[in-house]
Amino acid sequence: MATHCCETMNYWANFKCSEHPDVFACPDNVVFFKSRPRQYGIIVHDGGSSFIEIKFCPWCGSSLQERNKK
Ligand SMILES: [Zn+2]
Ligand SMILES: [Zn+2]
Incomplete structure (x- = not known):
């Protein structure tokens, strides 16, 4: 489980609904998170993705930008 900037983001980025395995299909889900490359988005429930x-x-x-580790 990835950790995020704050508890609210933690909750939504890891949000999983038992009824909707596809995050875009769940009307309750508001945050889209992808780890590689790191990307955050607000889901638009238009029936697509x-x-x-x-x-x-x-x-x-x-900031949700990936920090360069040098
Ligand atoms: Zn935050
Ligand atoms: Zn759902």
């Missing part, structure tokens, strides 16, 4: 990519957490304001 649309999302609006976000660069900052809507709850705590942290």
Whole structure:
């Protein structure tokens, strides 16, 4: 389980509904998260798999960009 910037993001990015294995199919799910490459989005429930990519957490304001490890 990936850890995120804050508890609210943790909750939504790891949100799994027993009725809808596909995150886009669940009307309760609002956050799309992909680990490689790291990407966060707000799910648009238009019947497809649309999302609006976000660069900052809507709850705590942290940058969601992957940090370069050098
Ligand atoms: Zn956050
Ligand atoms: Zn659901």
